Amino acid sequence: MTLTTYEQAQGKGQSALRTALLDTASGLLVDEGPGALSMRRIAAAAGCSTTVLYTLFGGKDGLVEALYIEGFARFRRRFETVHDDDPPGYLWALGRAYRDNALAERNYYGLMFEKPIPGFQPSPEALRAAGETFDYLERAVRACLDHGRIAPGDPRVIAESFWSVVHGVVSLELAGHLSDPEAVFMAAITACAPRFEPGAHPDDPKEGTCPAVS
Amino acid sequence: MTLTTYEQAQGKGQSALRTALLDTASGLLVDEGPGALSMRRIAAAAGCSTTVLYTLFGGKDGLVEALYIEGFARFRRRFETVHDDDPPGYLWALGRAYRDNALAERNYYGLMFEKPIPGFQPSPEALRAAGETFDYLERAVRACLDHGRIAPGDPRVIAESFWSVVHGVVSLELAGHLSDPEAVFMAAITACAPRFEPGAHPDDPKEGTCPAVS
DNA sequence: TATTATGAAGTAACGATGTTATGGCGGTGA
DNA sequence: TCACCGCCATAACATCGTTACTTCATAATA
Known part of the structure; x- marks a missing residue:
């Protein structure tokens, strides 16, 4: 049997x-x-x-919270596969990995950032664990700062603003609001690109392909 | 009675x-x-x-969709109160208005961008009406382009990337992920600021207060 | 070995939800 | 007066999260 x-x-x-x-x-x-x-x-x-x-x-909230944490763990595992010796290039690649993971695990992403379970609110510990996932971004920002490849500032704030940009594009993309998600993603990321030295990363688009960068 | x-x-x-x-x-x-x-x-x-x-x-979806549309109408009404003769300053002010409105109408914002009603998916027409709300942003971008205050590009893509940045910050702020939302908001917006001529807007922060801008 | 106790797990119930079929009620036209 | 029709309250159905009750297997003890 x-x-x-x-x-x-x-x-x-x-x-x-x-x-x-x-x-x-x-x-x-x-x-x-x-x-x-x-x-x-x-x-x-x-x-x-x-x-x-x-x-x-x-209860259901406890089970959903476990899935919530698992969703961030999947982000972390995806981040661990990203490698780039150039600090700004690494940060850039993390942004790509973020979007790739969100699109690949759409329902997990919804559970993490939309509110599809009526009563569910992540506990403070879960929220903290979620935030720690993006220590990857903060470390990448720190590396950029150490190499003088980025204007000085609070690494946490810079990392969270970078996270916000990527998350904003992905969130609107998944909601169906963007006419050309890939173009908007490139435009939004490269809008932050003046932080970095031009052409610092091989994926850096040629001039003119991204409207936000002169 | x-x-x-x-x-x-x-x-x-x-x-x-x-x-x-x-x-x-x-x-x-x-x-x-x-x-x-x-x-x-x-x-x-x-x-x-x-x-x-x-x-x-x-049914419930029809009623929620009416509220969904009303939420975007409230955004539109808020945008109509924004005035600034300087094109980049106007765009900047629209970004502020977006965040102000989202924080003031938190539950409407949730209905529009989180998915708190299990089965609900806005119809294509509702989605289009929602997107039209942000024609304000596109017009503002167009004005910047016409005045040569921004690098050339597709206005729609630029406007949607600007929307993404502001939405990303607000979304993470409302979810409780940001350590210092106001600082992250300023950092994310000013990260796009190199598009504009420096000091073009009176609210433009002094150098050094925003970590992302050198 | 026989009996008791303990803990885990299935059953079934409760209230609340979205939705719909049923029936009644008040008008209108013949 | 009677038939008809549209509007709407009632009540039912399936499903949901949750929990009290019961059952049952296993281990400890006399």
Whole structure:
């Protein structure tokens, strides 16, 4: 006979059970969107009753918060694959990775930055963990500062403003508001490009292709 | 005896009835957030049954879409109060007005850019009407171009990238991700400032206060 | 071994939600 | 007076998050 996801993980302790149920929920989120995240649906997909979900996660908000944190962890894993020896080029590549990840994991991105679960509000700890994901950006900004490739300033503020620019484009793109998302992405990023030395990065577009930079 | 909102509007034709019910829903949205927007709550607050809401709006999505459009109309009204003879200064002021309006009408902003109503997706027409709200930005960009105060490019793309920057900051600010929202707002906007002639706008910060501009 | 206790988990209920079918009520025309 | 028609309240249905109740397997103890 075939064992349900729940039965397979049951013997491996509570921790494995937790991750197994989270995987089930994650699959529902990715495949069908946040609307599929009902306690009954998740329990049925895993092969158990809703009671287990409540004892392990405390409620729907606890389960959604775990997915919220997982979403930022996926961002972090994506950032870890980015490498560039040139500091501004690295920052640029992180921006690209951000957009790539958001488009690839659209439903996770929605869970993180839209509010598709009516009552859910991330706890202060989850919010802090989310913010720490973007320490990657701050370190990249710091490297730019150390190499004198960027105008001086508070690295945190610069990193968060960079994050805001990339997030703004992606958010409007996903909402369907942008006529030409790729062009707007390039224009918005290169609008910040005067911070860097021109042509510092191989992906730096040729002059004239990006309207915001003279 | 006192008449309910519904009874007062009933005699003035269907159009007045529609706006009266929308006002009721708008009040619930502003006062208690999108979670208060249930068909039963709205009907009870107006003093009628849910049937009327279905005949007038077709369903919850129709009602929410009307509020969605109203949210962008409020943006438009806010933009109309902005005046500045200097083209880049006008664009700058529109950015400020955007943030001011988003913070003042937080729940409307949530309805427009977060997804607090599970099934709701704005129709293509609503999405187009929403985008037209930001023709203000495009016209402002055009004025900058006409006066040679900005590097040449597609006005629509430039306007949408400007919108993205402002929206990105406001969105992360409302989500609680920014350590110092005002500083990040200034940094992000002034990161685009090299498009304009330095000191073109009286609000242009002194050098050194904004880390992103050298 | 027999009995008890403990903890986990399934069942079913409660209130609330969006939606719709049913039925009544008040007008209008014959 | 009677039939008809449009509007609307009522009540039902399925689904949702949540929880009290019950069951059952396992471990500890006499």
